[in-house]
Amino acid sequence: MAVREPIFLECTECGNRYYRTTKSTSTLKQGQKLELSKFCSKCRSHRPHKERKK
Numbered sequence: 001m002a003v004r005e006p007i008f009l010e011c012t013e014c015g016n017r018y019y020r021t022t023k024s025t026s027t028l029k030q031g032q033k034l035e036l037s038k039f040c041s042k043c044r045s046h047r048p049h050k051e052r053k054k
């Protein structure tokens, strides 16, 4: 059974915290960091966002 874990996505450029979302622990290996390309309102362009807990 998959557990949905709440996480934040943080811009790797400016550190702006962006999305609060969830990840499924079944899709990622233990300890693997989620990284997504999201639009950052500070950078005004797409930047890689890494997961950050809490």
Ligand SMILES: [Zn+2]
Residues within 6 Å of the ligand: 011, 012, 013, 014, 015, 016, 040, 041, 042, 043, 044, 047
């Ligand atoms: Zn940014």
